[in-house]
Amino acid sequence: MSETSHLIGLLLGTEEDWPTAFETLVSRLGTITDASGHRHRLVTERITMEPFDLRDRPRYELVIDRLAYWYYLPREWLKKVALMNDVYLLNSPFTFQSMEKHAAYCAMIRLGIKVPPTVLVPHKDPPDNARFQYTAAKYNLPFDLPAIADRIGYPLFMKPYDGGQWIGVNRVRDRGELMRAYDTSGRRLMHLQAAVEPFDVFARSLSIGAETMVMKFRPELPMHGRYAVAHDFLSPSVGDEVLTISRLVNAFFRWEFNSCECLVNGDQVHPIDYANASPDVALTSLHYYFPWAMKTLLKWCAFCLVTGRRAPLDLDTRSYFEIGDREDLSYEEKLSAYRRLADEYFDVDRYHDFCASRLPHVDELVLDWVSSAEFDRLLTDTVRSTYPTHEQEQFAAHLRGLVGQWVREQGAQPAWAT
Numbered sequence: 269m270s271e272t273s274h275l276i277g278l279l280l281g282t283e284e285d286w287p288t289a290f291e292t293l294v295s296r297l298g299t300i301t302d303a304s305g306h307r308h309r310l311v312t313e314r315i316t317m318e319p320f321d322l323r324d325r326p327r328y329e330l331v332i333d334r335l336a337y338w339y340y341l342p343r344e345w346l347k348k349v350a351l352m353n354d355v356y357l358l359n360s361p362f363t364f365q366s367m368e369k370h371a372a373y374c375a376m377i378r379l380g381i382k383v384p385p386t387v388l389v390p391h392k393d394p395p396d397n398a399r400f401q402y403t404a405a406k407y408n409l410p411f412d413l414p415a416i417a418d419r420i421g422y423p424l425f426m427k428p429y430d431g432g433q434w435i436g437v438n439r440v441r442d443r444g445e446l447m448r449a450y451d452t453s454g455r456r457l458m459h460l461q462a463a464v465e466p467f468d469v470f471a472r473s474l475s476i477g478a479e480t481m482v483m484k485f486r487p488e489l490p491m492h493g494r495y496a497v498a499h500d501f502l503s504p505s506v507g508d509e510v511l512t513i514s515r516l517v518n519a520f521f522r523w524e525f526n527s528c529e530c531l532v533n534g535d536q537v538h539p540i541d542y543a544n545a546s547p548d549v550a551l552t553s554l555h556y557y558f559p560w561a562m563k564t565l566l567k568w569c570a571f572c573l574v575t576g577r578r579a580p581l582d583l584d585t586r587s588y589f590e591i592g593d594r595e596d597l598s599y600e601e602k603l604s605a606y607r608r609l610a611d612e613y614f615d616v617d618r619y620h621d622f623c624a625s626r627l628p629h630v631d632e633l634v635l636d637w638v639s640s641a642e643f644d645r646l647l648t649d650t651v652r653s654t655y656p657t658h659e660q661e662q663f664a665a666h667l668r669g670l671v672g673q674w675v676r677e678q679g680a681q682p683a684w685a686t
């Protein structure tokens with residue numbers, strides 16, 4: 269019987285850990301038989317950079333992009349293959365223009381989500397453009413930065429309207445710190461944002477397609493300790509709210525691989541950062557959750573390719589705003605309505621049916637692999653390339669402990685624990 273081969277392109281920068289994991293799992297997946305009996309096989313390939321003719325036909329059906337947020341050649345190639353060839357992208361650079369948090373804040377505020385009070389201020393240093401002086405002299409009004417900060421209240425956060433990795437993020441306690449932070453902000457546009465402080469829990473959700481893992485995050489710890497292995501750390505209703513907000517943001521902007529950060533205070537959920545074009549999926553930071561992430565990436569790619577899910581190019585902002593703008597609906601009612609739209613967008617029910625009927629072997633396949641000596645080699649290689657020699661033993665033990673916990677919870681024993 270004929271078989272369809274689906275090529276997944278990986279657009280990578282410096283990462284080796286999760287790509288190796290993903291490639292291994294795809295190569296072990298075997299064939300998937302769809303509802304009509306037709307067989308499908310997934311294949312991966314790392315994409316290389318070269319000149320491209322705009323009329324070239326790409327060989328890839330789906331691309332997982334980890335590079336275009338800073339490298340513009342592949343970004344333009346992604347736009348071309350999305351527009352001309354219907355290649356399915358995780359994520360599309362068209363929607364990640366709003367990788368600047370700013371657009372995401374605006375959209376979520378309109379939808380009634382509890383984004384802390386946020387003000388965008390003009391940059392400290394003028395843009396490098398000969399027209400600026402004339403334009404600014406004519407049209408820029410003087411503004412009173414301390415007065416804006418006073419209105420927001422201290423402490424507050426001054427942070428870039430875009431970007432990530434905590435670069436340029438300042439916690440500001442008083443006027444002196446405010447002016448110093450602003451003076452060093454240079455040409456970066458900055459938001460001033462009310463601090464959500466104190467908060468009970470920092471919930472960081474990683475979403476891959478139709479699935480979301482809500483994790484307890486401890487930003488004050490070094491990277492390897494930030495994700496706590498914790499279950500039931502949110503009440504069911506708050507947990508559901510965090511999940512709904514994450515899925516809403518993703519469905520709204522068509523982001524299929526993203527992380528969303530919410531600060532939870534009692535029963536109040538405040539999202540503060542949720543536009544990460546290339547979310548962290550490193551083995552060293554996700555540890556216990558790494559097998560889930562790899563499994564879900566595999567399942568979501570299989571679902572998209574085998575069912576022929578169409579790559580979305582357009583946003584459907586109006587459907588969401590029609591709910592957000594209604595005055596007769598409560599916050600909870602709006603959340604439920606958004607959740608229905610978002611679940612529909614990600615085809616959540618069909619995805620779960622597909623996993624149950626077409627990918628019943630994947631959970632065991634991932635467990636077998638994570639329990640194997642081959643996985644331990646990946647773990648060791650990752651530790652060697654990440655930490656200095658004198659710390660490697662400690663970090664290898666740390667990761668083996670946490671991933672081993674996951675393996676044991678699935679009822680298996682890691683081959684590498686002995």
Ligand SMILES: Nc1ncnc2c1ncn2[C@@H]1O[C@H](COP(=O)(O)OP(=O)(O)O)[C@@H](O)[C@H]1O
Pocket residue numbers: 384425427430431432433434435437461462463464465487529531540541
């Ligand atoms: N409004 C806020 N209230 C409390 N903490 C905040 C707020 N904004 C940012 N932070 C803290 O600063 C960190 C970095 O800010 P964030 O907006 O997530 O920027 P980045 O995109 O660089 O991760 C957050 O993880 C959080 O610990």
Ligand SMILES: [Mg+2]
Pocket residue numbers: 433434529541
């Ligand atoms: Mg963040």
